[in-house]
Amino acid sequence: MLNRLASRFRSPDLDADDDDAPHPECQLPPATARRVAVHEAGRALVTAALRPGALLTVAMPWMTAPSPGIRVRPLDSLPTADMLLVQVKIALAGKVAEALLLGVAGMDHGGGEGSNLANATITVVRLLTNGGFGARLTWTGAVTPATVGMLLRSDPVLAAEVERTLRVQFVSTHRLLARCHGALETVAGLLEQHGVVNGAIVERILATPIEGGIQ
Numbered sequence: 001m002l003n004r005l006a007s008r009f010r011s012p013d014l015d016a017d018d019d020d021a022p023h024p025e026c027q028l029p030p031a032t033a034r035r036v037a038v039h040e041a042g043r044a045l046v047t048a049a050l051r052p053g054a055l056l057t058v059a060m061p062w063m064t065a066p067s068p069g070i071r072v073r074p075l076d077s078l079p080t081a082d083m084l085l086v087q088v089k090i091a092l093a094g095k096v097a098e099a100l101l102l103g104v105a106g107m108d109h110g111g112g113e114g115s116n117l118a119n120a121t122i123t124v125v126r127l128l129t130n131g132g133f134g135a136r137l138t139w140t141g142a143v144t145p146a147t148v149g150m151l152l153r154s155d156p157v158l159a160a161e162v163e164r165t166l167r168v169q170f171v172s173t174h175r176l177l178a179r180c181h182g183a184l185e186t187v188a189g190l191l192e193q194h195g196v197v198n199g200a201i202v203e204r205i206l207a208t209p210i211e212g213g214i215q
Contacts, residue, residue: 027062033192035098035106036060041187042097042177043070043090043116048203049176050086055199058187063195071199081133084123088166089173091120096174097184113145122148124165125158134161180206 028036037060044058047070056071070090075083094116098105112118126143128134129151140151152159177184183205190197 037188037191038097038101039094042093044202046090046093048206059196084127088120088169091116092170092173124162
């Protein structure tokens with residue numbers, strides 16, 4: 001099914017440059033490249049589903065142009081709580097995609113300050129504290145990678161609310177990606193083959209009924 005679907009979406013705008021142009025060679029072992037492709041495909045599909053028209057490209061880490069990962073248009077307004085929760089879903093989508101296609105998620109979604117899990121956590125903490133969308137209106141100071149751990153350890157109520165919010169968003173993201181399993185396989189395959197896929201192509205794949213997109 002992957003080859004059949006992928007062939008339907010070959011086009012001159014498959015990536016940011018000419019499809020026949022040479023791309024940097026992948027230096028990752030095949031299993032690692034597969035996991036990275038699945039991870040980024042999940043993030044791209046959730047972006048396409050929840051922010052239509054915002055996804056510009058999705059690229060593997062060895063690509064230098066465009067930049068690796070997902071590249072999106074900036075928000076055209078000040079973010080609301082719902083917009084921030086969409087960002088949380090996008091950050092969690094790589095872990096969900098790996099679990100769905102590979103059976104288990106790797107550690108690449110977590111780790112250091114710039115990891116997807118860190119970004120999701122910090123976004124939720126900022127939403128609940130700085131944004132005043134939690135149980136209290138009191139502003140507790142700037143939430144940064146350097147302060148978020150101490151803030152959560154010192155406030156068990158906030159920590160529980162953050163964990164609950166992250167789990168709700170994780171389940172919601174899992175439901176979304178589980179409904180577009182074929183699209184996830186297709187985008188991951190295209191990333192493995194080409195290194196970069198245009199956002200418009202991701203949206204076309206997502207919109208394909210049953211076989212490729214949301215079921």
